[in-house]
Amino acid sequence: MTDGKSKRPSVSDEEALAFHNKPTPGKLGVSATKPMATQRDLSLAYSPGVAAPVKAIAEDPDRVYDYTSKGNMVAVVSNGTAILGLGDLGPAASKPVMEGKSVLFKRFADIDSIDLEITYKDVDRFVECVAGFGDTFGGINLEDIRSPECFEIERQLREKLDIPVFHDDQHGTAIIATAALLNACDISGRKLSDLKVCLVGAGAAGLSVLELIKSVGVSDDNVIVVDKDGVVHKRRNDLHERLAKHACNTDKRTLAEAVDGADCLIGLSAAGVISKEMVASMAKDPIIFAMANPEPEITPEQVAEVRDDAIMATGRSDYPNQVNNVLGFPYIFRGALDVRATTINEEMKLAAAHALADLARQDVPDEVAEAYSGARPQYGRDYLIPTPFDPRLISFVPPYVARAAEESGVARKPMEKTETYSHTLARRLDPTASLQQRITASVRANPKTIVFAEGEEPSVIRAAHAFQTQGMGKAILVAREGPARDNMRNLGLPDDELEIWNARLSDRNPEFTDLLYERLKRKGYLRRDVQRLVNTDRNVFSALMVKTGEADGMVTGYTRHTNVALNDVSLVLDPAPGEQILGLSVAVSKGHTLVVADTLITEFPTAEELADITIGAAKAARRLGLVPHAALLSYSTFGNPGGERSEKIARAVEILDERATDFEYEGDMAPDIALDPAHRDIYPFSRLTEEANVLVMPAVHSASIATRLLKSAGGATVFGPVLTGLELPVQICRLSAPVSEITSLAAMAAFDLSKTSA
The missing domain is CATH 3.40.50.10750 (Isocitrate/Isopropylmalate dehydrogenase-like)
Known part of the structure; x- marks a missing residue:
């Protein structure tokens, strides 16, 4: 992270469309939780057996939680009026995003979820529609609905329904940012009541952050809000009701004036709106949360040019302190569902923020340390909040939320003992469900050089490009330069980003030949045989690159059967001492x-x-x-x-x-x-x-x-x-393997399964 440029994974539109289309369109499906193999199974599941739970629920409606999936089912609802950063593209266009949100519920909190896209933009019609089906679900997650309509929609639905209704675009960011602010103030020795805050961006997320940080102690008198028209002051007559509540008495009118002397700058606006000069004008140990996506209002590198005492957070995964909503909504709903809460109130949101802040202060387990290349992160300026793949989140955060629901009187079911409940939660998810993500995170923290032996193949080129652009390290192709560069251009990839080694023309040939001849001379190989292998066999050449330290590992197999590829590699590499291949x-x-x-x-x-x-x-x-x-x-x-x-x-x-x-x-x-x-x-x-x-x-x-x-x-x-x-990392993919498999195996080569875990 030295140039301030984006390091987000480079994913082509073609790859993204193929991912969403194959082998089955979309990201969600439905699977039965009971056997459906025999006539008896069907009789129990439907008629006549289904009559028994029907009657039980009719007598006591709360028993719907005992006999149906309602208690673990959340609807993700949108009208597509504010899709990511793309604007109003309609309900159909929002469906891939809403399916993705449903997948995250399952992945992180074992909550079943279904997406529902509604055509109504009118607030009353939207509310009437959702209220009509709301009782089917244990909770409603509102998503990508434009401001200010989103505020009124959530308010009305919370009044009409006795289940949790949560607009994540507002509250998710607010909860994570508040957790980070609690710890930033602790680290910098500040009192929340004394904190001078400038908020840049007065949309749904910005106002929710503002309201939640005021709930934890930030003073009304110490906050200045800036929207696209400048400082939000009491003389303005263009403010909607929710924004007007935060207007202040001040003569300041510009963002630069508002930032001057501030302790904390919270950005939820647009890339580049904060200048280095503004940061330089802030108080000692400035707290800067630049959370615009995909690019922050100002990058950590730019801040570092003018301040060495800043405490920063962004919405980006390639910088420390990522404010990521996935730290919040799965676990908030998990806690709410488990006590059958009638709503998600302020107490529950604050509890989630305190849980995240407290978790960041705990000792970090091996699973998280692994993502930092074994350098165990410690609570401090670069570790204000947990990472999204911290396996403790599922057992740590929901108990805070469930207890707050119970204590505030909105729980219909008592929470189990905290220890018992945490143990139950930990069993819901196997930490290795995040296996590939953890491997990738570990490799990104300790990038490696991986050689791709069949470097002229289009799929191999794509995989090498993905490996490198995802920040996992350097990719080297073994190939003839002309055909490889031509294929890069044909694929629409830059033809100058990947290093290419030509086995026949390499100036390392004499050294490689000497090394291999010394190894094989008593195994029936003449020197000219060895020279021919080095010149023409890309597996042998690639393995020699790994053997001599030019690369940390290799991937092959796209054009050759596994046994052939392994025999080639075994000419160069031995089993690790005491290991079985x-x-x-x-x-x-x-x-x-x-x-x-x-x-x-x-x-x-x-x-x-x-x-x-x-x-x-x-x-x-x-x-x-x-x-x-x-x-x-x-x-x-x-x-x-x-x-x-x-x-x-x-x-x-x-x-x-x-x-x-x-x-x-x-x-x-x-x-x-x-x-x-x-x-x-x-x-x-x-x-x-x-x-x-x-x-x-x-x-x-x-x-x-x-x-x-x-x-x-x-x-x-x-x-x-x-x-x-093997003594050094080698992975062999299937013949004609897809790009994703080759990339994953490259990551596995960089991860190195033979290495002793941290």
Whole structure:
């Protein structure tokens, strides 16, 4: 972050459209939570069985929470009048955004959500429509509705409905910004009551921030609001009702005058409206929240040119202290739904802000430290609020919200004991649901150089460009320069951003040839054979780049089968000392994450190899953030029925017993025994205290079949196979793999599964 330019991931319109279109249009679907396989299932689900809950709810309407999904269902509602920064594009155009918001509810708080786009712009008609269906849901999230209509819509709906109604564009930003302000004042030794604030941008979010920071102690007399027409003062007659409440008595008329001497500058306006001169005029230790998106009002680099004492936050993920609404709305609704709150009131919003502020002051766990390349962030100027992928958010924030709902009298159901409730919340989400995001964040914090061996292929070029523009490091293509540059231009990509190495023309050829000849000369290779390999085999050349430190890792496989690519790489690289080369697949399904091995390398492993595979898979699982519980799987369970293959697995367990291991393992076991603790009651001697999350298969074919079944029939998201156990990071994609897979494997090469986790 040195030039102040945008570092946001470069995503083409073509890629974005393909993502939203394939394999199924949109980002949402519906899945049944009860079995629907037999006639009895259907009879229970519909007629005649459905009559029983119907009658129960008719007698007591609150029992709708017991027998339907209402208690965990939120509607995301918009009319498309203020879509992101794009303006009024209509309800249909807002649907991709609203689907995305629904996905975030599920991803971060395990809340089911459906998007509803309404054609009405008129406030009364919009309110009447939403009020008509509102009772179907446990809560309503209003989104992308223009100001000032959004204020009146929310007010009326809150009066008409006895469920939480929350306009996230207003309150989400307000809650996160307030949390950051609480900690910024603490760090700079200020009292909120003394804080002089200038707010730039008087839209829905700006006014909500202003009202919430006043609720925590900022004085009315110490705030100046600036909108597009200048300072909001009491002599103006063009102010709507909500803005007029914040007009002040002042002779100041310009933004520059309003900022002069201010302790805090909050921006929710537009890029570039704050100048360095304005920042220079602020008080000591200025607090600057430049939250305009996609570009802030002023960048941290520009501020640093005139101040070395500023405390900054932005809306951007590539700077510290990102004010991101995803820190708020999922957990606020989670807490509200769990106590069946009738509304989201001021007390609950303040509770969420205090929760986020308090969480930032806690010691940071390994999962978050990993995203900072192992440099554990500490509460301070660059860490005012938690990161969006902090796995503690789900168990930390909702209890604050639920308790505030209960204490303020809007909860219809008492909150569980805090410890019990937090434990329940932690189980709702598996932290590895954010596996890919955490890997990417870790790599961005510690960028690597990755060589893409098949650098003339259009998909490989796209993946290399994505890897580099997403800030994960430097991408190098091994290719002929002419064809590679031509393909970049044909793809509409800049032809001068990626470095290219031509294997035949490289000035490193003599050194590479000497190195490889020394390695292979007693394995039947003449020097001219080695020279030909270096000149013509891009896998060999790329592996030599990694071996000599020109790159940190490599990706290949787009044009060659896995075994061919691995044989090429093995001419240059050895297994890591004491490691077994193996392929791992990671399957994520319904909150469960499974590491499956070996899905790539050893066709029929011996007992010794099975033990090595188990240790390698457990190490990789720990690197991915799991506490490994390994099951060596078989058709049998503890020798019944007996046979040669189950005996081999039992012997592998004995070998593990002889080694110094630091994880749970057990076998031989059938999959259902390994995955369902209830089935293990008849085996009280089992050493597994949790359901298995590392599954070691007896052979490659069973591992491959299992992961493909999980994906195709079980609906799991399967990542991999990924390669581990080589002395240096190499990943091999499938033949003709999509760009996203190549990019993900490049990130995995940079992440390096063989590395010991921080």
